[in-house]
Structures are given as C-alpha cells and as structure tokens.
Amino acid sequence: MAVPAGAAAVAVRGLAKRYAEVEAVRGVDFEVAPGETFGFLGPNGAGKSTTIKMLCTLVKPSGGTATVAGHDVLSERNEVRRNIGLVFQDPTLDLYLTAAQNLRFHAELYGVPRAVVPERMAAVLEMVNLADRKDSKVMTFSGGMRRRLEIARGLLHSPRVLFLDEPTVGLDPQTRSSIWDYIGELKQTEDITIFMTTHYMDEAEYCDRIAIIDHGRIVAIDTPQALKASIGEDRVRVSTADDQAAMAALKQHFELEPRLSEGQVMFSVASGEQFVPRLFAELGVPIHSVSVSRPSLDDVFMAYTGKTIRDAEESAPAGAELMRMMAKGRR
Numbered sequence: 635m636a637v638p639a640g641a642a643a644v645a646v647r648g649l650a651k652r653y654a655e656v657e658a659v660r661g662v663d664f665e666v667a668p669g670e671t672f673g674f675l676g677p678n679g680a681g682k683s684t685t686i687k688m689l690c691t692l693v694k695p696s697g698g699t700a701t702v703a704g705h706d707v708l709s710e711r712n713e714v715r716r717n718i719g720l721v722f723q724d725p726t727l728d729l730y731l732t733a734a735q736n737l738r739f740h741a742e743l744y745g746v747p748r749a750v751v752p753e754r755m756a757a758v759l760e761m762v763n764l765a766d767r768k769d770s771k772v773m774t775f776s777g778g779m780r781r782r783l784e785i786a787r788g789l790l791h792s793p794r795v796l797f798l799d800e801p802t803v804g805l806d807p808q809t810r811s812s813i814w815d816y817i818g819e820l821k822q823t824e825d826i827t828i829f830m831t832t833h834y835m836d837e838a839e840y841c842d843r844i845a846i847i848d849h850g851r852i853v854a855i856d857t858p859q860a861l862k863a864s865i866g867e868d869r870v871r872v873s874t875a876d877d878q879a880a881m882a883a884l885k886q887h888f889e890l891e892p893r894l895s896e897g898q899v900m901f902s903v904a905s906g907e908q909f910v911p912r913l914f915a916e917l918g919v920p921i922h923s924v925s926v927s928r929p930s931l932d933d934v935f936m937a938y939t940g941k942t943i944r945d946a947e948e949s950a951p952a953g954a955e956l957m958r959m960m961a962k963g964r965r
C-alpha cells in the first residue's frame with residue numbers, strides 16, 4: 635500500500651539488528667498506513683520480536699531508520715513511547731494488585747490526566763469484558779483474562795499504534811478467537827493502527843496486510859488474499875505405501891517437484907482435482923489418501939521460504955532458542 639511520505643503510522647527503512655554473531659534482523663523495509671492491521675508472520679527466531687522491540691524503542695537498531703506515529707525511534711524515544719501501546723508475549727501485570735490497580739498504575743506511568751482516568755478505565759475494562767472483575771486480584775484470573783487485561787492496559791492511554799507481540803500465544807482456541815473479536819471491536823471504536831506478530835497462519839488472515847519474515851528478512855509483503863493468489867497452483871498432499879518411490883515417480887514420470895513435509899508427500903499442480911485420477915492410474919505406488927487444497931497462507935509461506943512454518947520451527951537451533959528465551963527473561 636503506498637502511503638504518502640510522513641503520513642505512515644510506521645515507516646521502516648533498512649532496519650537491522652545484530653546481536654554478536656546473530657543477525658536477528660537483516661535490513662527490513664515496510665510502511666504501515668494509519669488504521670491498518672499489519673502482521674509480521676514467521677517462525678520462532680525469525681526476528682519478529684526484535685523488530686517490534688526496535689519499533690517500541692526497547693532495543694537499539696544496529697542499522698537503518700524507523701519512525702512510529704511520525705517520531706524517530708532513536709532520536710525521539712519519549713514521543714514514540716507516548717504514542718504506543720504494548721502487549722507482549724510475557725505477562726507484565728502485577729498479580730498481587732487488582733485489575734483496576736494495575737490500570738491506575740499504568741495511567742500514572744503514562745501521565746494520563748487524572749480527570750479522564752476513571753472514564754477511560756471503565757471504557758477499556760468494558761471493551762475486554764472485565765468490568766465486573768475490576769476489583770479482583772489478577773492472580774485469580776485465567777490466562778485469557780490476563781491477556782485481555784493486558785490489551786486493556788495497552789489501550790488505556792489512547793495510543794496511536796498498538797503493538798501486539800504474539801497476543802494469543804499459549805491460549806486455547808476459544809480464547810484466541812475471543813481476543814480477535816476484541817481486536818475487531820477495537821478497530822470499530824478506536825482510531826488505531828495495529829502492528830502484530832504471529833506464527834499462527836489463521837491469525838494472519840485477520841490482518842489487512844502481512845509481511846512474511848524468515849531468517850531476519852521480509853520475503854513477501856501484501857494482503858493475505860493477494861499472497862495466496864500470487865502462488866496460483868493447487869496443493870496436493872499424498873500418503874503412500876512408499877514415499878521415496880512416490881517422490882521419484884512424481885519427479886521422473888510427472889515432472890513435478892515433490893517434497894516431504896509432516897509425513898506426507900506434497901506438490902503443487904494446476905487443477906489438482908483433475909490431476910488426482912491420473913495420479914492413481916500412473917504413480918505405480920499404492921496411495922493411502924490424497925487431499926487437494928487451494929493455496930493457504932501455509933502454502934504461501936512454503937512457496938517463499940521452501941518449508942512449512944512448523945518445519946521451520948522444528949529446525950530452529952536449540953542454542954538460538956535458549957538465547958532467545960534468556961533474552962526474553964531479561965526484558
């Protein structure tokens with residue numbers, strides 16, 4: 635989406651971050667328009683949290699520039715901080731305080747004028763459906779309630795841009811979908827830009843635009859619909875009695891490019907349904923099951939990175955994961 639210069643809610647040029655020998659973010663460029671919900675989609679360790687932390691002024695970039703709500707993340711840190719709300723993966727609520735006390739504390743920190751605090755608190759608690767629990771200690775809340783309270787707190791000071799780092803990670807599917815309902819309602823009631831990270835494909839579908847990030851680089855950026863349309867062909871997944879023989883036959887006989895993923899043979903082909911009868915007749919290997927699907931965001935990820943997001947996460951080196959966890963613990 636083309637955004638006039640200076641009008642973007644977030645504008646990033648060549649942004650990079652190196653931690654000793656790890657190049658976490660390798661020069662990314664993108665803009666987010668005011669009012670847009672923009673998502674960073676990528677496996678663990680791709681550089682999503684590092685990017686969000688640079689935009690929130692919590693980590694200093696090693697290269698490039700970024701502005702948030704028109705302010706530079708390096709030279710105007712305080713202005714950036716005043717204009718953003720944060721909801722991170724790791725909870726930062728005080729469990730020994732009530733919901734209302736947590737919010738009041740946040741309002742003080744952000745200098746929300748005292749006169750508007752009660753009204754604003756009531757509005758955000760209402761929005762996340764916690765008004766009747768405002769005087770309960772947070773330690774009595776479920777995981778989903780805590781996350782909703784974090785979202786309420788992130789919104790309390792009316793930020794222009796709300797950053798959500800994996801807002802639903804670790805939550806059950808029902809709570810995940812209700813968090814998305816809240817985010818949807820929020821877009822109706824508040825004039826706000828949302829920048830979020832996720833490694834859930836289904837959540838990326840809620841975004842107006844997504845950037846697919848892999849090994850610190852943006853490999854594709856567009857609307858979910860356009861990304862799916864860009865790869866065109868249908869996806870076929872086959873379980874066979876002998877996957878290696880099936881792979882060889884698909885390559886030699888059908889001139890396709892199959893790969894093994896999640897215990898199945900996968901390949902792309904135009905008009906998948908019409909291809910299936912030919913597959914049964916000519917593969918020469920017993921087939922247990924076949925499924926044909928239109929491209930999903932999973933397939934988009936596969937097309938741009940050569941692997942599924944789950945495979946990418948499974949192959950993440952244990953050392954890097956440990957460092958990431960330690961880094962998060964220090965936050």
Ligand SMILES: Nc1ncnc2c1ncn2[C@@H]1O[C@H](COP(=O)(O)OP(=O)(O)OP(=O)(O)O)[C@@H](O)[C@H]1O
Pocket residue numbers: 653656657658676677678679680681682683684685833954955957958961
């Ligand atoms: N403080 C740090 N010190 C050293 N390396 C780090 C630090 N923070 C992140 N990294 C490394 O940078 C890379 C990107 O990590 P980052 O947390 O940004 O990924 P991510 O895409 O957000 O993953 P996740 O979904 O798990 O949060 C990883 O290899 C990670 O180990």
